[in-house]
Amino acid sequence: MSNVKFQMSKVIGVSLFVLLLVVSFWATKTSAAPGEIFEDDFETGNLSKWTSFDTGWTTPKHAGTAYSGDYKAKATGSAEVSNAALVKNVSSSGYENIKLTYWWRTGGNWEAGDILLVEWTADGSTWQTLQTISDGNETTTYTPGSYDLGSDANNNNLFGIRFVATLSASDEVFYLDDVKVEGDAIGGEPTPTPTVEPTVTPTPTVEPTLTPTPTPTEELTPTPTEEPTPTATPTPTPPGKPSYWQWFRDYMRAIFEYQREMFRRIWG
Numbered sequence: 375m376s377n378v379k380f381q382m383s384k385v386i387g388v389s390l391f392v393l394l395l396v397v398s399f400w401a402t403k404t405s406a407a408p409g410e411i412f413e414d415d416f417e418t419g420n421l422s423k424w425t426s427f428d429t430g431w432t433t434p435k436h437a438g439t440a441y442s443g444d445y446k447a448k449a450t451g452s453a454e455v456s457n458a459a460l461v462k463n464v465s466s467s468g469y470e471n472i473k474l475t476y477w478w479r480t481g482g483n484w485e486a487g488d489i490l491l492v493e494w495t496a497d498g499s500t501w502q503t504l505q506t507i508s509d510g511n512e513t514t515t516y517t518p519g520s521y522d523l524g525s526d527a528n529n530n531n532l533f534g535i536r537f538v539a540t541l542s543a544s545d546e547v548f549y550l551d552d553v554k555v556e557g558d559a560i561g562g563e564p565t566p567t568p569t570v571e572p573t574v575t576p577t578p579t580v581e582p583t584l585t586p587t588p589t590p591t592e593e594l595t596p597t598p599t600e601e602p603t604p605t606a607t608p609t610p611t612p613p614g615k616p617s618y619w620q621w622f623r624d625y626m627r628a629i630f631e632y633q634r635e636m637f638r639r640i641w642g
């Protein structure tokens with residue numbers, strides 16, 4: 375019994391230890407993404423994270439046409455959708471090696487003049503093109519876009535990105551999901567590393583607290599159960615046989631004495 379208890383507490387101790395390891399590993403993973411300057415997976419169901427967006431840009435819910443989750447940004451063609459921009463001005467101050475990533479696909483048959491431009495700015499007004507999607511580049515498979523921007527993008531509070539659509543008909547669409555702007559913190563990445571280590575170090579505190587507890591339970595439980603059981607067996611003393619009556623009397627007395635002794639031991 376007590377050995378089982380001891381084994382149980384060992385198991386609990388080990389699982390707590392493993393849990394702590396997992397938690398601290400998870401903490402490492404989450405804090406290890408320090409360079410995120412901007413991200414939108416559009417799961418808010420709106421474009422509120424963006425600086426501005428022109429007519430044609432929406433976030434309809436439909437998991438089948440999203441890259442992640444249920445939502446993506448969508449540009450739907452119409453007569454008004456000419457240079458329709460989805461813009462994000464975001465300061466990259468404190469970061470270098472700026473990188474823009476996103477996932478995109480198209481819908482419908484684009485023609486000459488249907489176009490989508492992916493651009494970025496270092497001064498807030500001059501835009502440089504990173505990618506041009508036009509007639510012939512249509513794909514219904516989500517495709518990654520990934521661009522390392524120049525040093526002008528570093529540590530810059532005028533930094534911005536935009537997606538500009540010119541699509542003439544309602545069946546000509548562009549889907550955008552999981553947009554991310556990342557960079558390296560200027561002056562190294564010491565910030566995530568110390569946060570990890572303290573979380574791991576407290577783990578030994580679990581082991582000592584658990585190991586001493588089973589020892590007293592082992593000693594105490596068996597002691598009371600052992601004592602009464604053996605004492606009952608030795609007492610019965612069979613009587614001798616002088617004459618018949620004498621023997622009978624002695625025999626009855628012996629039984630009586632035996633019972634009295636037994637009662638005394640059990641109840642009193």
Ligand SMILES: [Ca+2]
Binds near residue numbers: 551
């Ligand atoms: Ca999404």
Ligand SMILES: [Ca+2]
Binds near residue numbers: 483484485509510512
């Ligand atoms: Ca086409």
Ligand SMILES: [Ca+2]
Binds near residue numbers: 487488541542543
């Ligand atoms: Ca068209």
